[in-house]
Amino acid sequence: MTTSRTTEGTPSRCPTCGKSVWIGPQSDFGDAACPHCGQLLWIDRAPLDANRALSELGVQIETDDDGQVRRATFRGADYDDSTIPKIALLDVDEIDGSETTITVAGVRRLRALLPTTNVVH
Numbered sequence: 001m002t003t004s005r006t007t008e009g010t011p012s013r014c015p016t017c018g019k020s021v022w023i024g025p026q027s028d029f030g031d032a033a034c035p036h037c038g039q040l041l042w043i044d045r046a047p048l049d050a051n052r053a054l055s056e057l058g059v060q061i062e063t064d065d066d067g068q069v070r071r072a073t074f075r076g077a078d079y080d081d082s083t084i085p086k087i088a089l090l091d092v093d094e095i096d097g098s099e100t101t102i103t104v105a106g107v108r109r110l111r112a113l114l115p116t117t118n119v120v121h
Contacts, residue, residue: 013091014039020069020091036066061092075099081106088113096120 012021016039032041058078062071071094074087079100087095087110097107098120107121 012041014041019066070094071096074102077101081109084110084113090114090117092117094118094120 013019014021014034014036017034017037019034019036021034021036021041033039034041058076060073060075061069062073064070069090069092072087072090072092073096074083076099079087079097079102081103084102084106087097095110095114095117097110102110102121104121107119111117111119
């Protein structure tokens with residue numbers, strides 16, 4: 001059984017199929033299945049808590065037909081330089097923070113943390 005696509009959970013990459021995944025634990029043991037290939041994945045609960053907090057802020061996620069996260073859009077004053085460590089956990093092609101209060105220095109920091117991600121500001 002594979003998990004459904006969700007923005008709740010931990011952004012990660014499956015070591016078997018290599019696709020980006022957002023996974024949440026299916027049991028108290030901290031494991032979940034990759035939604036693409038079904039491979040059992042183990043989850044560190046500390047990042048799960050950080051990413052749950054991020055999803056509660058209302059991040060909008062766009063996925064491709066395979067369910068791979070491609071774009072994350074942030075809007076509003078809740079997103080500022082203090083949220084960069086949480087945003088930097090994302091493994092996506094593009095992050096849109098154009099409608100946030102993230103400063104130019106914050107955008108530079110985010111780009112340095114995610115050099116392969118297109119950060120729009």
